[in-house]
Amino acid sequence: MSSASNASSTLRKVFVSVFADPGKSPYLMDSPDVPALNLLISLLTIGTTSTPPRPAFLAPAQQIALAATLAIHPSLTTRAQSEDTFQVSVLAIRYLRLVLHLVGPVNGKLQDAFAFSTVETFSRRGARRRTTGDGASTPKDDMNTLDLKLANTGSVWVNAQDFWHVVGWAFNCSLLHPRRWERWSLWLQYMIDVLDQDWTLRAHMQEQDSDDGEDARQGSIIVQYLSKNDTTARQERRIVRAIFADGSQKSAAEFPEVWRNETKERKKENDGKKIETKLDIAADNWGDYMNGASSSSDLEDSPPPQSPSKPTPKSGSTDIFDITAPFGGSVSLILRLRLLSLLSSVCAFLPRTFTSLPTLYDVFLEHIRPLPLPQFFLIVSPSSMQHFHPAAASCIMQVILRSLLASAAPLPRCDDVTQETLERCYLPYPANTGSISDNAKVSLCVETLLRLLQKHIGLEWSETLHDKVEKGIEAREQKAKKAGKGKGKGKGDGEEERVWLRGSAARISGLVELVKNQQEAMEE
Numbered sequence: 001m002s003s004a005s006n007a008s009s010t011l012r013k014v015f016v017s018v019f020a021d022p023g024k025s026p027y028l029m030d031s032p033d034v035p036a037l038n039l040l041i042s043l044l045t046i047g048t049t050s051t052p053p054r055p056a057f058l059a060p061a062q063q064i065a066l067a068a069t070l071a072i073h074p075s076l077t078t079r080a081q082s083e084d085t086f087q088v089s090v091l092a093i094r095y096l097r098l099v100l101h102l103v104g105p106v107n108g109k110l111q112d113a114f115a116f117s118t119v120e121t122f123s124r125r126g127a128r129r130r131t132t133g134d135g136a137s138t139p140k141d142d143m144n145t146l147d148l149k150l151a152n153t154g155s156v157w158v159n160a161q162d163f164w165h166v167v168g169w170a171f172n173c174s175l176l177h178p179r180r181w182e183r184w185s186l187w188l189q190y191m192i193d194v195l196d197q198d199w200t201l202r203a204h205m206q207e208q209d210s211d212d213g214e215d216a217r218q219g220s221i222i223v224q225y226l227s228k229n230d231t232t233a234r235q236e237r238r239i240v241r242a243i244f245a246d247g248s249q250k251s252a253a254e255f256p257e258v259w260r261n262e263t264k265e266r267k268k269e270n271d272g273k274k275i276e277t278k279l280d281i282a283a284d285n286w287g288d289y290m291n292g293a294s295s296s297s298d299l300e301d302s303p304p305p306q307s308p309s310k311p312t313p314k315s316g317s318t319d320i321f322d323i324t325a326p327f328g329g330s331v332s333l334i335l336r337l338r339l340l341s342l343l344s345s346v347c348a349f350l351p352r353t354f355t356s357l358p359t360l361y362d363v364f365l366e367h368i369r370p371l372p373l374p375q376f377f378l379i380v381s382p383s384s385m386q387h388f389h390p391a392a393a394s395c396i397m398q399v400i401l402r403s404l405l406a407s408a409a410p411l412p413r414c415d416d417v418t419q420e421t422l423e424r425c426y427l428p429y430p431a432n433t434g435s436i437s438d439n440a441k442v443s444l445c446v447e448t449l450l451r452l453l454q455k456h457i458g459l460e461w462s463e464t465l466h467d468k469v470e471k472g473i474e475a476r477e478q479k480a481k482k483a484g485k486g487k488g489k490g491k492g493d494g495e496e497e498r499v500w501l502r503g504s505a506a507r508i509s510g511l512v513e514l515v516k517n518q519q520e521a522m523e524e
Helices: 002-018 033-045 061-070 083-103 119-125 163-176 178-208 221-226 232-243 249-254 320-327 330-349 357-368 373-380 390-404 419-426 436-456 463-483 495-523
Strands: none
Touching: 033 061, 033 083, 061 083, 083 178, 163 178, 163 232, 163 249, 163 330, 178 221, 178 330, 221 330, 232 249, 232 330, 232 357, 320 330, 320 373, 330 357, 330 390, 357 373, 357 390, 373 390, 373 436, 373 495, 390 436, 419 436, 419 463, 436 463, 436 495, 463 495
């Protein structure tokens, strides 16, 4: 017992010395942070090659939190003064991923490391106090305290209002600041991986011990990020706005940069000479960053992003890169879908924590329905819906469809989609307007519902299925024809929208024909 205690105490001292005063630490010499992070990585992975694997030596929560800041801070990424400085951010994200892979979010207590605070909290308390999953505050451990600005008031956990501020800003960067997005995309992808794994592990814990009081998922990090004091209606809309952040002036004002002058970049030359200002994080020296007017002449605005060309679907080809540009690219789109899916899961199992599923999907609808057809397609396409649980994908499609369908369409008896429900309530009907765009959106939603049913339950060909499909295709085509004539032509109604409508119709007919051929082949 005594030797184990001594070993633990020695290890704690090693961890503290990693980011200690460089004058006192054997690990912080000329290039302080690269050796420090390499040491943390070595301590974490040293036992993975042994048989059986030995327990991982995990850094304290405040050092893990610091690594998350090092991975994204502009002085170490877009304004890095050298390759060695940039390597600090590379090693930081590597360490974070190793923690997630080898230890996991629950055993690694990442809910403590990744808790957001505020500058006001620091000024009132004089030091950071982390919030645990159950909402109780615990004082910091003096043994593990890091007296570094980047670990405290300079960290991402303090400068950002909350996780959703970071989400909104990151997605704004995907459209406005490509170089910052290169770094934020890695950070955000990692954080979503953490949230997903943490939620999944706690869901498994709940299944294994379902009779033991509070739901284990209540302690998840995503619940921690959703549990704020703001009114529910304002909170849910702000969170979804963050996920759909589009780089507009309004969005940039609501989700501004995390650090002051974050998007400014270091000038390559100054009077013909390279700028050389030493950055020493361990000594709390940030170089030229946030040092007032004296350093502003060494910074310049980041280059503006190139304006994406308007996507035009052409027969035989679709430029996916052009289509995803309004979302900030394909990576940005996937991360947005993953966050929407995670919110859906939380509301399905813990509606009192955030909001009910119908309310959440109504907020989704406010953002999805007005989208131009190419972006609408990217959200509701079968490949996008794969990021959601099948039941959630089905419900979202039905919510959108009900807002678009003609009033003659009967309401389904329940949210569960069956072939009979499709044939009776959705397949034969056009949109409630003569807009080509609206009728194309109805067709795209019907197409996705058909594919969801085929994949998860199965479609059975019949004359009824064929007739209902063809009736709906004809009804939407005829109603849309009226929109293209004279004064009835609506905004965004033209040949491009008609290509989307007819392309979806062709895919629906092809799917039904494929089901028929497969069924006939099985009967032979």
